Amino acid sequence: MASLLLCRRKVASLGVSRVVYDNGHPFPLNVERGLGSLVGACNLLRTYGSRSSTAKIDFTDLTCPHTWYPIARRKNRKVILHVGPTNSGKTYQALKRLELSASGIYCGPLRLLAWEVAKRLNKAKVPCDLITGQEREEVVGAKHKSVTVEMADVTSNYSCAVVDEIQMVGCRSRGFSFTRALLGISADELHLCGDPAAVRLIQEILEVTGDNIEVQYYERLSPLVPVQKPLGSFHNIEQGDCIVTFSRRGIYKLKRGIENAGKHLCSVVYGSLPPETRTRQVWFPRCF
Known part of the structure; x- marks a missing residue:
């Protein structure tokens, strides 16, 4: 016990903040001094107190999420919002731009939508990978990807990107994935398809990014006619x-x-x- 207390006094005098014990043998872990090299590479450095030289990283500052995606911030993105009701052609127009682009990514809320877009592009002789949480189908020479939104790649550059059902940015359970795609995808053109109710929220989110925003409104192509009597059986x-x-x-x-x-x-x-x-x-x- 005496030797253990002596060891603790020695490491305390060296400025060691903690002692880690492994198999009964203490060894020092200098957190404060070893943190310097980590802080040097981190842009979230904050120094607390004028008398202390201890540097700490604030991992709880979530007020500037747009700064987490430096690749996207280096681009002057053109953001086009395609908004309208179901069966209005908004997604069709965005996908045509994706099909004509040199490289691109489609981000959808459902695996079936990602599969459908990948099939459509491959049928149009545009090689396209399919990537979801459950499957990965890579096509030789593909410069396009069709993914579920959680699998969106924010580390690559694209000519065109499409995020479908962008109003889900307000979803409590999946909204973070749509926000990540909205802020993080590095594309010359970013096409967002969804409900008109999301326009103001998207504009407010993108105020800090410096992106050019254009809103295109669509009308329903065919009327929705409710039946006059219930289906019955x-x-x-x-x-x-x-x-x-x-x-x-x-x-x-x-x-x-x-x-x-x-x-x-x-x-x-x-x-x-x-x-x-x-x-x-x-x-x-x-x-x-």
Whole structure:
């Protein structure tokens, strides 16, 4: 015990801030002095107190997130907001720009959307990688990527980038991923597709980036006409109808009921399906 106390006194006199014990043998860990080299490479350096030479890094300062993406900040990005209701052509116009660009990235909220865009670009003879949290399909020579928004690459430069459903920047659970893509993607043109309600929020977020912002509004291409009477029984559904329910058990119950009626075949899609199975289910009705 005496030797241990003596050891603690010695390391304290050397300015050592902590002693780490491994297998009963103490060895000093000089946090304060060793921190200098780390601080030299860190732009978040803050010195606390005029009498102390101890430097500390403030990892809790989240007030300037746009500074976390220096590659994007070096670009004078042109940001185009395509806003309008469903079936207004806003995403179509953005994807046409992506298809014509020398390099680009599409960021979508769903794996199926990322898969659909990758398939579309590859079919148009534009090699495109598919990257999601569950799968990665790389195409030789590809300079385009189609990804789920969480997989957005903020370390590369692109001619064009598309972020779909940008209004999800306000989502409590996934909004951080859309904010990261909005601030961090380094592209000459950044196309944002979504609801008009998000325009003011996007403009406020981008006030500090110096980007040029243009807003394009779209109108619905075909009218949305509600039926005058309820569907009634599921026996009255027609080919091409989509039924939405809120549990996996409910999905399969509806599928069995529809197919047992003998009029239609029914595919199922939900989040936890494996990627290959989900893709086959999407194409399943088109094979008949």
